[in-house]
Amino acid sequence: MAVKLCLLGYGKMGKMIAALAPEFECTVVSIIDPNQKDCYHSITAEALQDAEVCIDFSHPSVILENMQKVLSYQKNMVVGTTGWFQYLEEIKQQVQLAGTGFLYGANFSIGMNIFKRLVAEATMAFDRFPEFDVYGWEMHHKQKADSPSGTAIELSKTILANSSTKKKALFEPAYPKIESEELHFASVRAGSFPGTHIVGFDSETETIELSHCVRSRSTFAYGALQAAKWIKDRKGFFNFEDMIADVLC
Template identity: 40%
Template sequence: MNIALIGYGKMGRILERTALERGHTITVALDPAAPGPTASGAPLYKAIAEAKELGGTDVAVEFTRPDTAAGNIAALIERGIPTVAGTTGWYDKLPEIEKLVNAKGASLCWSSNYSLGVNLFYRIAALAAKLADPFPEYDVGGWEFHHNKKVDSPSGTAKILVGKVLQAMTRKKKAVWEKLDRPPEPDEIHFPSLRLGSVPGLHALSFDSPSDTIEISHSARNRDGLALGAIRAAEWLLDCKPGKAAGKARNGVFTFDDVMEDILKETLV
């Protein structure tokens, strides 16, 4: 499978290594700020419009910035390139991107977090919330920590996590992300954020009663899990096994949840 990397910072380099380990080829990388050359020897350009090698690309993997992501994705879709989008913070543009994908008969997979562990955590958290719902003694809340270079807050992962908890519970109706100068209402979930140092990512959910606390969490050690999930999403989008040629792309807009459901379809999860 031939992969274009849109963004060649720290994450782009990890994606490159992961793709090569799984037997794929990097055809081109694009980043206006990254110095060349790429570790794989693929050409590095500053903009999508400059990259002639995009014509030989099976799929693009996009990890850039919230202010550039939607434009990058739209440009790739216009060129008919299946795209895996990993940037967060651009989702206000998602409806128009979805219209473009459908109009072009194109392929897009997006997610706020491609980590296999995080996506398993979502399912564990939703089940825990459903089990705790009949017991009002257990209040629910949580928090997330990320490195001090992260530009959005709360994280996209936190939003999805809390959304799944709210879907699973009848007595919790809304999230409060900012600091509270009052007691939370009984139907609120308080879920603040902290930006600190080099923490790759920590999300925790607590069910607390006067007697005890049940806590589940996911802590990322590095970005390798994100890269693996994104490359697996690219393989899924093109019906491709590691080290094999790309198949026909799935047309439409998908999320990593679709990938996970396909992986888990023969289990009890």
């Protein structure tokens, strides 16, 4: 099933998606980026006319406006740009009014999404054995702007939702002593490490660790292209986890 794409944002992710699109039988028919050569510089009817799905990897400061413009042209959309989730309900209503298909995700890695399901399962299983304590840590290269990572926050929500003991996550150093209802999720920033997230379960006699490591940003581009194919003929408001759940069932 071929999909005609418009890319919004032609930075690192936009370029990677353009390069990988043919592997997914996708064709990039237009690119919108305000400062790049040979691109449309704003969202217009002409820029979108041949596109079936728009994929946005632009910038948190413009994403709200981009989504509203694309919806006004009633085009299906995949959004990888983050930083707008406080407007989720508002956008959901606008998607329903527009009658289009819309899919967003904070992390388009297939592996991380399945990893989250494993973390939920493992937390539920170890929850029945109080001798095990759960913890997490993540490590990224020293250029990463934020700490903890958005994914660490998501993973701790998954753990808290499936643990009867842990009530809150601690992202700062735990001092003087961690309480049993506290989940410690630590962050390390150094060197060139690729994004790594680890969730562990520890007892006096054994340790189990689940680990996910991103070796290339192309994993996010693969996920976004799969999402574009999935949303092409759908209507409604979805996140990336909905797509994974649909593929798995």
